[in-house]
Amino acid sequence: MEEFIVTEKLTKSYGNVKAIQDLDLNVHAGEVFGFLGPNGAGKTTTIRVMTTLTKPTSGSVRIGGFDVVKESDKVKRMIGVVQQHLSLDRDLTVRENMEFHARLHHIGSSERKRRIEELLEYVELTEYADSMVDTLSGGMKKRASIVASLTHQPKMLFLDEPTVGLDAQARRRLWDLVRRLNSDGTTIFLTTHYIEEAEALCQRVGIMHHGQLIALDTPLELRKKLGLITVETLVDNKQTHYQYFADRDAATSYVQNLPPDVKTIIIRDSNLEDVFVEQTGQKVGDNQ
Ligand SMILES: Nc1ncnc2c1ncn2[C@@H]1O[C@H](COP(=O)(O)OP(=O)(O)O)[C@@H](O)[C@H]1O
Ligand SMILES: [Mg+2]
Numbered sequence: 001m002e003e004f005i006v007t008e009k010l011t012k013s014y015g016n017v018k019a020i021q022d023l024d025l026n027v028h029a030g031e032v033f034g035f036l037g038p039n040g041a042g043k044t045t046t047i048r049v050m051t052t053l054t055k056p057t058s059g060s061v062r063i064g065g066f067d068v069v070k071e072s073d074k075v076k077r078m079i080g081v082v083q084q085h086l087s088l089d090r091d092l093t094v095r096e097n098m099e100f101h102a103r104l105h106h107i108g109s110s111e112r113k114r115r116i117e118e119l120l121e122y123v124e125l126t127e128y129a130d131s132m133v134d135t136l137s138g139g140m141k142k143r144a145s146i147v148a149s150l151t152h153q154p155k156m157l158f159l160d161e162p163t164v165g166l167d168a169q170a171r172r173r174l175w176d177l178v179r180r181l182n183s184d185g186t187t188i189f190l191t192t193h194y195i196e197e198a199e200a201l202c203q204r205v206g207i208m209h210h211g212q213l214i215a216l217d218t219p220l221e222l223r224k225k226l227g228l229i230t231v232e233t234l235v236d237n238k239q240t241h242y243q244y245f246a247d248r249d250a251a252t253s254y255v256q257n258l259p260p261d262v263k264t265i266i267i268r269d270s271n272l273e274d275v276f277v278e279q280t281g282q283k284v285g286d287n288q
């Protein structure tokens with residue numbers, strides 16, 4: 001398996017805060033890798049270091065074999081970045097924003113025009129090409145920022161919390177775009193604090209907590225380690241208890257032998273939220 005990103009003991013401190021600490025992580029070429037964790041876990045900082053926007057305090061990152069600090073120009077040519085907050089100019093049209101980005105990457109005029117038309121078509125924004133960014137819906141703005149970051153044909157795309165603030169329909173549409181980009185050959189690194197997003201999109205996920213990587217595997221393997229089936233019980237109408245089992249049979253026999261004061265019982269598939277809670281005692285949605 002070809003490794004596209006390799007980090008070694010990557011650390012970034014802001015004063016006393018270790019935003020990321022001793023991160024060892026590999027991202028395979030061709031995968032959708034999900035970086036999951038609550039607010040403040042260190043996800044954006046990791047993207048900023050990987051995309052050369054800020055320097056690590058110690059440790060290293062190589063992307064496509066190049067060091068992000070020493071060979072940042074080569075790295076920049078291979079990657080596209082969509083930040084969480086809109087990085088387009090609101091007072092320009094979609095096409096003008098794409099032009100601007102393509103010029104930054106020194107793409108010649110005729111090639112620029114051809115690629116922009118193709119990309120607009122790809123995300124179904126052709127008829128909005130000459131609209132001001134400010135007049136578009138949230139989902140369209142996000143699709144526009146994604147294609148603007150693709151004009152130099154990067155092999156790898158970083159998406160920081162791509163669906164925050166989008167309604168359910170726009171979110172699904174964006175998931176489809178991510179899948180399509182990936183099946184057309186782009187390696188994707190995305191951060192999210194939505195469990196279902198990581199489960200829906202990512203071949204592998206890394207789970208971050210207070211700057212440290214606490215788990216790394218496919219969603220299925222992470223769930224298997226915990227137990228694929230969860231039993232929730234409510235004791236005395238007060239506290240919910242969670243127990244994890246390898247399969248339905250084991251869960252069912254546990255439930256059949258519960259004492260009579262245990263009232264509400266739910267048997268369900270376990271998920272990445274359960275993995276996170278068991279490792280940290282917190283929910284991904286908690287703000288610490
Ligand atoms: N520029 C900065 N200056 C000081 N502290 C920062 C800065 N950027 C991030 N941090 C701190 O680093 C930690 C990780 O933040 P961040 O990477 O933004 O997390 P996430 O994206 O997972 O929400 C937080 O404690 C945050 O307050
Ligand atoms: Mg963030």
